[in-house]
Amino acid sequence: MTVAGWLTIFLFAAILTVLAIPLGRYMAAVYTGERTILDPLFRTPERLLYKVMRVDPRREQDWKAYAKSLIIFSLAGWLLLYLILRTQTLWNFTGLNPQHFHSGTWNVTFNTTSSFLTNTNWQYYSGETTLSYFSQMAGLTVQNFLSAGIGIAVAVALIRGIIGRSGKSLGNFWFDLVRTVLWVLVPISFVVALALVWQGSIANFSHYLIAHTLAGGKQQIAMGPVASQEAIKLLGTNGGGFFNTNSAHPFENPTGFTNFVEMLTVLVIPAALVFMYGRMVGNRRQGYAIYATMMLMFLGAAAVAYIAEAHGSPAQHAAGLHTHVIAGATGGNLEGKEQRFGIAGSALFDVVTTVSSCGAVNSAIESFTGIGGAVPMANLSASEVIFGGVGTGLYSILLYVLLAVFIGGLMVGRTPEYLGKKIEGREIKLVALGLLITPLSALFSTALATASPAGRQSISAAAKGGPQGFSESFYAYLSQANNNGSAFAGYTGYVPGPHGGNLGAHGITFADLLGGFTMLFARYAPILFALAVAGALAGKKISPAGLGTMRTDNPTFVVLLIGVIVLVGALTFFPALLLGPIVQGLTPHLYA
Amino acid sequence: MRRDIVTSAIAIVLLTLLLGIAYPLLVTGVGQLAFPGNANGQKVYVHGRLVGSKIIGQNFAGNPRYFQSRPSATVPPNDAAATTFSNLGPNSVATEKEISANIAAYLKLNRPYDPSLSAATVPVDAANTSASGIDPQISVANARIQAHRVARLRGLSLAHVDALISQYTSGRGLGFSGEPGVNILELNLALDRIGRTA
Numbered sequence: 001m002t003v004a005g006w007l008t009i010f011l012f013a014a015i016l017t018v019l020a021i022p023l024g025r026y027m028a029a030v031y032t033g034e035r036t037i038l039d040p041l042f043r044t045p046e047r048l049l050y051k052v053m054r055v056d057p058r059r060e061q062d063w064k065a066y067a068k069s070l071i072i073f074s075l076a077g078w079l080l081l082y083l084i085l086r087t088q089t090l091w092n093f094t095g096l097n098p099q100h101f102h103s104g105t106w107n108v109t110f111n112t113t114s115s116f117l118t119n120t121n122w123q124y125y126s127g128e129t130t131l132s133y134f135s136q137m138a139g140l141t142v143q144n145f146l147s148a149g150i151g152i153a154v155a156v157a158l159i160r161g162i163i164g165r166s167g168k169s170l171g172n173f174w175f176d177l178v179r180t181v182l183w184v185l186v187p188i189s190f191v192v193a194l195a196l197v198w199q200g201s202i203a204n205f206s207h208y209l210i211a212h213t214l215a216g217g218k219q220q221i222a223m224g225p226v227a228s229q230e231a232i233k234l235l236g237t238n239g240g241g242f243f244n245t246n247s248a249h250p251f252e253n254p255t256g257f258t259n260f261v262e263m264l265t266v267l268v269i270p271a272a273l274v275f276m277y278g279r280m281v282g283n284r285r286q287g288y289a290i291y292a293t294m295m296l297m298f299l300g301a302a303a304v305a306y307i308a309e310a311h312g313s314p315a316q317h318a319a320g321l322h323t324h325v326i327a328g329a330t331g332g333n334l335e336g337k338e339q340r341f342g343i344a345g346s347a348l349f350d351v352v353t354t355v356s357s358c359g360a361v362n363s364a365i366e367s368f369t370g371i372g373g374a375v376p377m378a379n380l381s382a383s384e385v386i387f388g389g390v391g392t393g394l395y396s397i398l399l400y401v402l403l404a405v406f407i408g409g410l411m412v413g414r415t416p417e418y419l420g421k422k423i424e425g426r427e428i429k430l431v432a433l434g435l436l437i438t439p440l441s442a443l444f445s446t447a448l449a450t451a452s453p454a455g456r457q458s459i460s461a462a463a464k465g466g467p468q469g470f471s472e473s474f475y476a477y478l479s480q481a482n483n484n485g486s487a488f489a490g491y492t493g494y495v496p497g498p499h500g501g502n503l504g505a506h507g508i509t510f511a512d513l514l515g516g517f518t519m520l521f522a523r524y525a526p527i528l529f530a531l532a533v534a535g536a537l538a539g540k541k542i543s544p545a546g547l548g549t550m551r552t553d554n555p556t557f558v559v560l561l562i563g564v565i566v567l568v569g570a571l572t573f574f575p576a577l578l579l580g581p582i583v584q585g586l587t588p589h590l591y592a
Numbered sequence: 593m594r595r596d597i598v599t600s601a602i603a604i605v606l607l608t609l610l611l612g613i614a615y616p617l618l619v620t621g622v623g624q625l626a627f628p629g630n631a632n633g634q635k636v637y638v639h640g641r642l643v644g645s646k647i648i649g650q651n652f653a654g655n656p657r658y659f660q661s662r663p664s665a666t667v668p669p670n671d672a673a674a675t676t677f678s679n680l681g682p683n684s685v686a687t688e689k690e691i692s693a694n695i696a697a698y699l700k701l702n703r704p705y706d707p708s709l710s711a712a713t714v715p716v717d718a719a720n721t722s723a724s725g726i727d728p729q730i731s732v733a734n735a736r737i738q739a740h741r742v743a744r745l746r747g748l749s750l751a752h753v754d755a756l757i758s759q760y761t762s763g764r765g766l767g768f769s770g771e772p773g774v775n776i777l778e779l780n781l782a783l784d785r786i787g788r789t790a
Contacts, residue, residue, distance in 0.1 A: 256770020
């Protein structure tokens with residue numbers, strides 16, 4: 001471990017907070033319709049969009065109407081994306097398929113489509129060997145924006161439910177979506193994309209290059225409009241790489257500086273939403289309490305991952321490699337890590353993208369040490385409420401807040417209240433269902449996949465027969481159920497053709513479909529429950545806080561909230577974690 | 593219901609044009625104008641022939657006069673059109689074998705020129721595969737070890753090669769983010785230029 005490594009972690013936390021506070025203020029203004037600095041730029045396009053879409057943005061929607069618009073719009077997006085990917089060769093006339101890649105098979109495309117729709121970005125395909133620039137742009141980039149927009153819209157709707165005064169309205173879905181895209185996602189993505197190009201990311205539509213290397217060989221180098229997709233991949237906590245090795249690829253993440261910028265880009269909106277929340281409910285301390293909860297858990301995860309990776313792996317030590325820091329070398333477990341990021345830059349990136357629903361990787365998580373690999377699994381087991389995905393993080397932790405209030409209320413023997421609203425049976429039932437859907441889908445799918453021969457064929461050859469094989473399978477469904485998208489990437493649902501591309505390729509139907517349905521179910525069911533909770537809360541009267549009201553903006557509540565999150569996660573996932581990464585972390589034994 | 597369907601259909605087409613066509617075109621256009629070299633992949637030409645990209649690692653195996661890249665999991669090594677991780681686990685025999693083989697190859701290549709080298713002093717980046725498979729850098733320690741070999745084979749002084757290493761070493765981002773590394777395509781090109789002028 002190095003001073004620079006620890007500095008990276010703590011400066012990251014500090015700079016993130018400094019950026020998130022003003023962004024939270026700005027976003028609060030965006031959703032309450034107050035004036036913002038970008039109004040002159042986007043007011044006209046906004047009005048035009050509503051007009052062509054035949055939408056009245058002032059029409060109030062109750063939770064059912066809001067949910068209906070959201071679901072039907074998602075369905076339309078799913079159909080168009082599936083169509084674009086399946087008819088990839090039809091779009092060759094645009095000139096945006098210079099490598100003449102064939103279209104994907106139905107099963108892998110089903111998985112990919114569901115994956116990008118749900119903000120998961122789980123990838124069985126490899127970008128640079130199967131997808132045209134047109135598919136990446138008009139297909140995937142679009143859903144990178146829209147899935148992020150939908151997540152944030154749900155969070156805003158839930159906030160409106162919490163602060164609503166005896167009404168039914170949660171706002172208007174189309175207003176929230178269009179505002180998110182225009183006022184938040186597009187401008188920040190544009191700036192980040194250009195910063196990436198300035199550092200070395202590429203942005204072109206060129207043929208792949210053929211270089212004649214110094215040693216006398218040939219090297220083909222993939223090209224493409226990378227920067228534009230890279231920016232929203234991070235900002236929208238999507239995580240689907242343009243290239244197979246994602247943010248490890250020098251064209252996606254060229255320097256130590258971009259690595260830092262990319263990590264900030266991932267967490268800035270999830271962090272800002274918490275401050276926005278405090279503003280919108282009229283009590284900023286509520287936001288601070290949630291922020292403190294998230295930050296404490298985040299720093300804990302980052303420290304454990306860094307220490308574990310700096311220690312090195314049993315395989316390294318068995319091979320006689322010395323893994324302590326020496327002058328001019330990083331030391332530690334550098335298997336599947338890039339020199340320019342080093343141990344701290346890889347461990348922190350991994351934590352950033354697994355506490356959020358981003359799932360981008362700049363190193364191979366499968367090659368992390370046992371404990372280092374247990375950290376992302378633990379993050380996922382906490383259902384991504386430590387910052388979490390854009391929107392999803394906030395609405396999920398608010399469900400945990402309601403649960404904590406309920407448990408706290410039982411402990412002190414009073415009717416639980418949150419921000420003046422009574423939490424009663426109906427709300428708590430919905431909250432419990434909303435929180436249990438994700439773990440349930442993860443465990444159910446893992447069980448199916450590990451107990452059946454059809455599921456086990458996805459396990460990579462090197463991992464068969466040891467705890468690694470279980471870790472791979474468990475991670476796959478834990479990641480897909482949480483809409484994260486990072487992977488123990490040896491696990492596969494796609495067998496490339498003889499020349500590496502889609503020609504002659506086939507999918508592994510079991511893994512493709514199980515994963516696809518897991519992602520869809522674990523995304524939309526919690527959204528519906530969150531909206532239903534919002535609907536139930538919107539109609540409640542706000543009673544003034546009295547002496548006996550349990551406070552939800554002080555350190556005691558932070559401790560209670562962390563306790564509830566850890567308890568629910570641990571009780572649900574501990575047995576599974578024991579079978580995989582913890583076994584690997586505890587033993588120096590090597591498995592064949 | 594009907595209203596939502598009509599709106600959704602119009603919205604998805606409209607937003608696809610906006611976010612899937614206009615936005616990438618805008619970023620790519622501005623990128624091409626502002627940073628044309630970077631946007632096109634920092635191509636490196638020698639005598640008018642494309643020899644690679646400055647930030648993409650390439651394979652120098654078989655030519656010990658060049659600094660060697662980190663081990664790569666792609667097939668063939670350093671394939672920049674089909675990148676992949678090794679995905680080898682921390683407790684796997686396969687990982688141990690791969691690392692042992694990499695250490696042995698590194699010692700075989702470098703110990704004749706640097707007798708003090710042993711398995712215990714091999715830097716991790718020389719024995720572990722990179723993430724991208726096309727890591728353009730190696731660690732400074734790794735470069736200093738290989739410098740013995742390259743200096744001898746090229747008839748240069750060790751001090752001269754070490755000076756070149758320092759010249760092509762980039763530091764941490766912002767002074768703290770990431771690790772220093774040596775760009776070996778640039779370093780090898782610089783060595784070739786010396787050869788030509790001598």
